[in-house]
Amino acid sequence: MLAEIITIGDEILIGQTVDTNSAWLGNELNKRGIELERISSIRDTPDAITTALHEARQRAEIILLTGGLGPTNDDITKQTLVDYFDTELEKSDEALNNIKERFNARGIDLLQINIDQALVPANCIAIPNSKGTAPGMWFVEDGIIYVSMPGVPYEMKAMMSEFVFPRLEALNIADQIVHQTITVVNIPESVLSHKVSQIEEDLPEHIKLAFLPHLNLVRMRLTAKSSSHSTAALNDQLSAYFDQIKEVIGPSWFDGDKSMAEIIGQMLIEQKSSLGSIESCTGGYMAHCFTEIPGSSAYFHGSYVTYSNQFKIDLIGVDEELFTTVGSVSEEVAKQMAAKGRLKLGVDYCIAATGVAGPTGATEYKPIGLVYIGLAKPNGEVVVTENQFKGSRMQVIERTAYMAMEMLRQALMSEISQSEQTPALK
Amino acid sequence: MLAEIITIGDEILIGQTVDTNSAWLGNELNKRGIELERISSIRDTPDAITTALHEARQRAEIILLTGGLGPTNDDITKQTLVDYFDTELEKSDEALNNIKERFNARGIDLLQINIDQALVPANCIAIPNSKGTAPGMWFVEDGIIYVSMPGVPYEMKAMMSEFVFPRLEALNIADQIVHQTITVVNIPESVLSHKVSQIEEDLPEHIKLAFLPHLNLVRMRLTAKSSSHSTAALNDQLSAYFDQIKEVIGPSWFDGDKSMAEIIGQMLIEQKSSLGSIESCTGGYMAHCFTEIPGSSAYFHGSYVTYSNQFKIDLIGVDEELFTTVGSVSEEVAKQMAAKGRLKLGVDYCIAATGVAGPTGATEYKPIGLVYIGLAKPNGEVVVTENQFKGSRMQVIERTAYMAMEMLRQALMSEISQSEQTPALK
Known part of the structure; x- marks a missing residue:
């Protein structure tokens, strides 16, 4: 399907x-x-909509x-669908009542354009809109189902969940599709691919492997699709292949489609350590x-957002004179934010960042993108990195967070390797 | 174009x-x-790619x-493009050197699959990749330009900025397109549309009006497209229509495509007020x-993220007994977080939120989605709202932030109306 x-x-x-x-x-x-x-x-023109419908119905x-x-x-x-299906508009009483109720609740008078929203093509079933005024539309023609919904995300999602999915499920028309994903840290995509090439080659026709790189994470996704196997059987097959994959790639993987923050969270829980940020x-x-x-909340205890320098002094206790000597964007300030913040918050690890976003x-x-990131560890040791990030304000913020997480991950890894006497991941 | x-x-x-x-x-x-x-x-199958190319080249x-x-x-x-253009792969020396340099820098040995990345179709110009190993490809056939780039966002963006846009600009083939947007607060889309219907009707052929609703904001966008007017002339035309629109919709608009946080930031700057959050x-x-x-940084001074109850007590000074009587998710805790946080941070306005995400x-x-939001104002007054939000953890977090901003916006509006003796917006 x-x-x-x-x-x-x-x-x-x-x-x-x-x-x-x-x-x-x-x-x-x-x-x-x-x-x-x-x-x-596509654009909101009748031509673009009609062309897209013609193409989609072929596939x-x-x-x-x-x-x-x-x-x-x-x-x-709506008007384009009326023309496409060669039908006409008629009033949906249910939709009109919904519109009236919503306007009454807000104490706003109905306008003609609001009333017109209750008109739907004669050949459709009107889909109730529990979050807004525009009804959705369900059409079936030549065995093809067409569903038209508002673009407002929560209205669309409510219609799908309350009306469309239950109907589609009742039709019982779907194949079994199962995905499993693992997240691999710090092995380049090409090296990973090389390591698992034999396993990939031996995969049966109905199972497919994909690599999704993102910064220094690579997600490996196995997908099985079949109409003849049960979901449970397909999941068993994928698990067996992932066991082979995990065998060849070593210890640097995490189950599931993980973000860096989730990976760190899992490590913090395993090491019973707490975290805060300045x-x-x-x-x-x-x-x-x-x-x-x-x-x-099991590991993240809290933060200070010390956006002003005065807060860095008053709340964290960073030495005031640093702001006139080396300035707020400096290795020394990052170091003190991490070290003093760690004690202030009473946490095991504390990450801190100061920079020009x-x-x-x-x-x-101090160019845009210059960021000092400090990490204070349980033994009181502090590491600071100097970074020159590129991109927009939001990109500098994101890259700073990612780098801080990578510093933290490496510290947590070396903690594991010290306690377990196994080699650290590079 | x-x-x-x-x-x-x-x-x-x-x-x-x-x-x-x-x-x-x-x-x-x-x-x-x-x-x-x-x-x-589209999917990564040769058929899907070929079909999409055939369709796109029609338009x-x-x-x-x-x-x-x-x-x-x-x-x-790459292989699909080779078949599509009926050509063959040949080595790009520039691309190979780039790949070698990148692997050397990381101290990783080259594999055959890495070397193969330097092969490109014979009929293309290889686009240098300053952020990764895969070269991009620039083809021209029958007057149509095809550009193939990696999906990794920063690699793609670098290729566009460094190679593709300069080339397209040199071709000098574009129409003039100009957009202007205003953001309107708290007037429903249908009411707005009704208010400006006459102006919309009178718009010339080359100017189009669109409404983009999001929660209680509606963005109104005017677009002008022309090959015979200058950009400056088109901008003047749009400004003149927006003057008419602003005239009929009253005072509740902001220039540009604004988020709620930007709107509030602008109001805080105008009122010379500061903000913090707990x-x-x-x-x-x-x-x-x-x-x-x-x-x-002109108005936002800082925050405490008091994720643990102990931090709410130790850092903000929330009464300890509240956590055993009414609990951390309560009106009283939200109220104290806002009021005591405001004093602690030394800001004019302080927003605070405690809930079950x-x-x-x-x-x-205390069901999931129950959130108490406190707002402490410059005169020390605190308002608290009880909210029951729906959705995922991230949606509850977003809706909480949005509601807090709406409370703050209304407080800032009533500040304006008190000082200027003009009626408040509803």
Whole structure:
């Protein structure tokens, strides 16, 4: 069973919006054994929509459209579908009641354009919208299912969860698709590929291996697809292949599709160690990277975001004179932030960052992207790295967080190797 | 001049990766007057790539492909392009030298699959890769430009900036495209649309209005496209229409494509006020939302991420007994976090959040998504809201931050209305 997504709206094409809807849909469809053949992002013109529908119906049995269902004149999906299916609009009482209730609740008067939102093509089933006013639409023609939904993410997701998925599941049309992923740290993609080449060659037709590199992590994903095996059987097959893979790549892997923060969290839990951060240029982002992970309260205790110099002095106790001698963006300040922050927070490990995230704030000797990162360890030792990152403000923030995590990971690894007398990973 | 993007790789289709490359490309192309007709995300099979190329060449003069250029067996873009253009591979010396230098720098031995990365189709110009090993490829056939690049964002972006954009600009083939956006707070999309309907109707053919709603913000975007007007002239036209629009919608708009944090930042600067946050369930995310904005150091002074209860007691001074009587997720704790945090940080406004972000940590009386948000104001007054948010851990964190910002925005608005004696926005 193949599906395609068509997202409608210029905002994605001009880069004003990142298409997160499609990633969510792809993931949810996949869990249910429905494969995505293609995602197309198109302009909101009748021609573009009609062309995309014609192309998609050659390939897929389920076509999901998002966007262009708002009440304003730039929203043309509904009229285009009326023309495409050669039908006409008729009123949906259920949709109209929903719209009236929503406007009543907000105490706003209904306008004609709001009432018109309750009109749907005569050949569709109106999909209730529990989060907004525009109804969705479910069409079946020549054995192909078309679903049109609003582009607003929470409205679309609610429609999928409450209406579309239950219906698709009732049709019982999906293959079994199973994925397993491991995350490998610090082995380049090409070296990994070489190490597992024999295993990859011997994979049966229905199992596929993919490599997804990201900074110094590589995710290895095995996918099995079959209509003749059960999900459990496919999972067993993938596990067996991953056992072979883990055998040849050594100890530097983690089960699942892990982020660096998750990998560190797992290591901290194993070592019963705690973590905190003292953040200047990262402004809370490092704390966020850890605390967005479920269960992080077991090891992440807290942070100071000392965005102003005065806070670095008053709250952490960084020597005041450093700000007039070496300046806030300096090795010495990073060192004191980490060391004194660690004691202040009462944690085992403390990461600290001070730098110039940009786009302003650079000086002759402190260019944008210059960041000092400190790591204080349980024995009180502090390491500091000087980094020159490139990119936008957000990229400098992200790269700082990633580098801090890599420093922490290496410290945690060497802790393991010291306690277990096994060689450290490079 | 129309362009299309084809992103190759199952990771986007199964939702393992969000396609941020296309948003960046769309934005950068647009700035240079090149319009995107479509973005297609396809599987990494020869058939899917060939079909997508055939379709795209019917519509576009520039086709940008990303992905599938790695050294591993699941990377098939290069071979597919060789077949598509009916050509053969030949060695690029420049690409080979780049690969050798990169491996030398890392002290890793070259494998045959690394050397093979320096092979490129005979009919292309190899695009240097300053951030990685796989060369890009620039083809011209029947007047259509094809560019194939790695999917790794920083490699792709470097190739575009260093090689592709300079070449496209030298061709001097683009239309003038100009966008202007304003962000409107707290007026529903349908009401806005109604207010500006006459202006919209009178827009000339070459100017288009779009509405982009997000929570209680609506972005209104005017786009002008022309080959006969200068960029300056088009900008003047859009400004004149926006003057008319601002006239009819009243005072609740902000220039540009603003986030809630930017809007608040602007208001804080105007009111010469400072801000800090005390964060439990949001774990630094609120601080991050503010500090990712350039210039935020002018008003955002700092935060405590008091993820553990002990920190709430030790660092902020929340009454210890509250944790045994009402518990950490309570109105009273949120209130004290905001009030005492405001004094501790020495700021005018302090936002504080304590809640159950999930997926664990719920109790009979404290379900997942229950969040108390406190806001302490310059006069010492504290408001607390009780919220029941839905969704994943990250969604609860985001919604908490958004609600805290909305509380802050309303407080800042009422400050303006009190000082200026004008009616507050609802």
